[in-house]
Amino acid sequence: MNRDEQIREVKSATLLRFNQVWQQNFHANRNAIERNPGVIALKNKFRDLPCIVVGAGPSLDKNIRFLHRAQSKAVIISCDAALKPLMGHGIVPDFVVCLDPQEEISRFLTNVPHKGITLVVPSIVHPHVVELWENDVLFFNKFAPDIPTLVEIQKIVPHIGVLTPGGTVLSVTYDLAFQAGGTPIIFVGQDLSYPKKKSHSHESDAAGQGLKMMMEKQKDHLVLETDINGQSLRTLKSMSVSKQWFNWAFTTWKRENPLSVFNCSEAGILTDHCALEPLTEAIYKHCTRKLNVPWILKKALKRKSR
Secondary structure (H helix, E strand, O other), X not given: OOHHHHHHHHHHHHHHHHHHHHHHHHHHHHXXXXXXXXXXXXXXXXXXXXXXXXXXXXXXXXXXXXXXXXXXXXXXXXXXXXXXXXXXXOOOOOEEEOOOOOHHHHHHOOOOOOOOOEEEEEOOOOHHHXXXXXXXXXXXXXXXXXXXXXXXXXXXXXXXXXXXXXOOHHHHHHHHHHHOOOOOEEEEOOOXXXXXXXXXXXXXXXXXXXXXXXXXXXXXXXXXXXXXXXXXEEEEHHHHHHHHHHHHHHHHOOOOOOOXXXXXXXXXXXXXXXXXXXXXXXXXXXXXXXXXXXXXXXXXXXXXXX
16 A cells, blocks of 8 residues: 555545544534634744654653753643653643544543643544643644535634644644744654554553554554664554654745754654754753743733633
């Protein structure tokens, strides 16, 4: 199967699985969308500030202990599954981002403090996720011009802004940092693949799925990709498509201020059109001054401090 066929297969499966769910969730979220701001409020608000995008890949276990050095010196944007590992190490991200419309992702957000963290969710997120969150929420539309349901939803609430999905939650997390003007954008825990023993960071709720069982269940959807060391790694077709998406985003997206992208995961298959650098080195070089992210957010969202 070639790359284009992989992309078509992944899109078709997504549409078949989620079309009705998207519509139901959106209608349940209408009041919350009207009460809360959208990601468009963050446009260029982190211009030229370092942004660290945190995924829940297995490599996060190696580097998570260094992230405290970047606290208050970078905008830390976590995917949902990485929130608990971060909080377990005393690292409070500025944002946590969701993409999946299913209720099960709420497990990533429970039994941890929400204070000081802004939740970023699609307009088609499961309403329970919004209901359980006890701090600020930002909504976005999923930009998908080839999916009629999502096009119609975007037409109804265009004012909240859009983020472009690329198969994983880290795609919209990256887009958030990109639109906010952040640079450099630094990836951590961005594996898009599976090493021999683990599927996720061991402290993430997603880690409990078990790699062997997952591989057996997904055996018809596995492909091989080349990692940062030139070795072959197993990954899902959807993650292989995500790698292509990142290559596309890195090479074609334009904005006003220049951008540098570093993959500091020190593992995985994201190798093209970004610099590879140890996380400790990236933090030392790029996270050099104190930032007042809560103050920037207060002004951007025109809200009083809590």
